[in-house]
Structures are given as C-alpha cells and as structure tokens.
Amino acid sequence: MKLRRFRYLFLMFFGVAIAAVIGAIAMFISPPNAEAFQAAIAPSNPQLGDTISVTLQMEQPADAVSNAPVVVMNRQQYPAFRIGQNRWRAFIPTTPLDRPGKQRIEVVGEGRSQKFDLKLRDRRFPIQDIWMDDNTASIEGTDREFDRVDAFKRLVTPQKFWQGALLRPNEGPVTSGFGVRRNYNGVFAKDYYHRGVDYAGEVGSAVVAPAAGQVRLVGRERDGFRIHGNVVGLDHGQGVESIFLHLSRIDVREGDFVQAGQTVGGVGSTGATTGPHLHWGFYVNGLAVNPVPWRSQSIE
Incomplete structure (x- = not known):
C-alpha cells in the first residue's frame, strides 16, 4: 500500500x-491572447477609387525600417510609416478596375498578424466619347518618357510633406473627372480609366501645387515627352504624388521644394491632347486614385 x-x-x-x-x-x-495592436480603417465604407487609410496602434515601439508593421491586401504589400508614439499608418489605393466586394486586410507586426474585413463598394463611372484626328491618334510615346514617368510614380520617400486638405491646382472648370471610362474614336478602352481630373483653364493660367512637395520630374515635349507634353511631377512623400500634364510652361526645376499654392507651370495643350487643359493625376503607392476626398478633408 x-x-x-x-x-x-x-x-x-x-x-x-x-x-x-x-x-x-x-x-x-x-503570443498572449490579447490583440497585438489596434487598427482603425477609414473610410469605413470605401468605394472604388478611394484611398484606404489603415492606422495602427502598436504595443511596443518599433524601428522605423527593420521592425515596421506591414499591411497587405490582395497579396500586395503596402508600407507603413510612423505618425506618432507607437502609431503607424499605411495607405491602400483602389481603382475603378478593382473588383468590388469583400476585401481582407492583413496586418503583420510584433511577430503576429491580424486580419480585418471590409466591403469595397462599387461605383458607376460615366463613359466619355473622345474623337481624335489622325495626327493626334498616331502620336506614340518614347521609352524615355514612359521610363521616367513610371519611375516617378513608384517613388516612396519616408518624409511626409503634405499638411491638411489639398488645394485646387487650377481655377478652370472641371471637364473630365476621375475614373471616367472612354470610347476612343468609337472603340471602348477596356483597361482604361481617366487617371486624374481635367481643368479647362485658360492657356497660361497658373497651375499650383495642391500640397507641399519636392519636384522629382520635369519633362518637356521637345525632349521626347510626346504623350504627356510638358510635365511636372511633385513628390508629397510616403508614396503620394501629383503629376501635371500638357503644360504651356514650366516654372520649376527638378530638386526644387515647393509649398502648397506655389505656381509650378501654366495650362497648355502640349503632348497628346484635343485642346488646352490641365490634367492633374494623383497617385498613391503607384496607382492613380480619386483626389476629391483628399481635397474635401485632411487625410494624414
């Protein structure tokens, strides 16, 4: 016993x-059962063309590069930038070519991952008929032009230069909004959407910077920019860029730092155009997004 x-x-x-x-x-x-971090997603009901902002509150401080959290949607990774004590923010661009419906955002940080679901609402974009004469329709861009513009759109610099809501870049009336689909000479452009906003300003009228930024692209029609014409690209920082097409003149040089409201050029009709206007393209992490929400509110 x-x-x-x-x-x-x-x-x-x-x-x-x-x-x-x-x-x-x-x-x-x-890991402990408690959530690794908190996430705020805005807007809560985004639609095609919106910029989705993901703000993270982490438990522990992280290095700005090596331990920064990562945000993923549709297998695409987006950088997060520190905006405060243990706070980070990432932007996810959406376009008219995306599929609406349920989307899953995954956040990886502090050795863990969390998933968040949201619904991306559909949006109907108008269809515009564009008729071009043979001379305009036959214009072909150059490799130098496309290479330089593509490289500009891929810029992701760590500094943040914009502050508050964006300014209107020209006082002319809007003739073509963001996301418009088009028939060119009667043929629907399937994979095309208007990647910006057109302003029918008077020739030579001021084109101003909608936000502070550094001039990272200057191209001229005489140097092979046959499609874009005279063009200026502004880097607002952290993957946010503005590009201005078809200018009659350029008032800045590459490397210049400009403030919001500063004149960068004048409205013109250089490049492939059907008439004088300013095309303002607004890009986030390489994709053209709707700039209107950025003008109506501060997206930080």
Whole structure:
C-alpha cells in the first residue's frame, strides 16, 4: 500500500512539474491572447477609387525600417510609416478596375498578424466619347518618357510633406473627372480609366501645387515627352504624388521644394491632347486614385 501511494504521489508531482515546464515554454514562445495592436480603417465604407487609410496602434515601439508593421491586401504589400508614439499608418489605393466586394486586410507586426474585413463598394463611372484626328491618334510615346514617368510614380520617400486638405491646382472648370471610362474614336478602352481630373483653364493660367512637395520630374515635349507634353511631377512623400500634364510652361526645376499654392507651370495643350487643359493625376503607392476626398478633408 505504501509503495503504491508513493508511486501515485511521485507521478502526480512529476506530472505537475512537467506541465509547469511545458506551460512556461509555451508562454515564452507563444503570443498572449490579447490583440497585438489596434487598427482603425477609414473610410469605413470605401468605394472604388478611394484611398484606404489603415492606422495602427502598436504595443511596443518599433524601428522605423527593420521592425515596421506591414499591411497587405490582395497579396500586395503596402508600407507603413510612423505618425506618432507607437502609431503607424499605411495607405491602400483602389481603382475603378478593382473588383468590388469583400476585401481582407492583413496586418503583420510584433511577430503576429491580424486580419480585418471590409466591403469595397462599387461605383458607376460615366463613359466619355473622345474623337481624335489622325495626327493626334498616331502620336506614340518614347521609352524615355514612359521610363521616367513610371519611375516617378513608384517613388516612396519616408518624409511626409503634405499638411491638411489639398488645394485646387487650377481655377478652370472641371471637364473630365476621375475614373471616367472612354470610347476612343468609337472603340471602348477596356483597361482604361481617366487617371486624374481635367481643368479647362485658360492657356497660361497658373497651375499650383495642391500640397507641399519636392519636384522629382520635369519633362518637356521637345525632349521626347510626346504623350504627356510638358510635365511636372511633385513628390508629397510616403508614396503620394501629383503629376501635371500638357503644360504651356514650366516654372520649376527638378530638386526644387515647393509649398502648397506655389505656381509650378501654366495650362497648355502640349503632348497628346484635343485642346488646352490641365490634367492633374494623383497617385498613391503607384496607382492613380480619386483626389476629391483628399481635397474635401485632411487625410494624414
């Protein structure tokens, strides 16, 4: 009896000890049950063309580069930037070519990941008929033009230069809004959407910077910019850029830093156009998004 009792007590003690050790190891290698971080997603009911802002409140401070959280949607990774104490923000661009419906955003940080679901609402974009003469329709861009413009759109610099809502870049009336689909000479352009807003300002009227930024692109029609014409590209920082097409003149140089409201050029009709106007393209992480929400509110 005593031997059986001894064996029982020994096994019970040994089992408790092993369980304690295993529990300690599990606590060491496994994350606690509490959420690693909190996320705020805005707007809460986005539609095609909107910029989705994901703001994160982390538990622990992270290095600005090596330990920064990562935001993923549709297998595309988007950078997050520090905006405060343990606070980070990432922008997810959406376009008229995206599929509306349920979307899943995954946030990876502090060795863990969390998933958030949202609904991307559909939006109907008008269809515009554009008729071009043979000379305009036959214009072809150059490799130099496309390479430089594409490189500009891919810029993601760590600094944030814009502050508050964006300014209107020209006082002319809007003749073509963002996202418009088009028939060119009667043929529907399936993979096309208007990647900006057109303003029918008077020739030579001022084109101003909608926000502070650095001039990172200057191209001229005489140097092979046959499609864009005279063009200026402004880097507002953190993957946010403005590009101005078809200018009659350019008032800045590459490397200049401009303030919101500063004149960068004049309205014109250089490049492939059907008449004088300003085309303002607004890009977030390489994709053209609707700039209207950025003008109506401060997106920080």
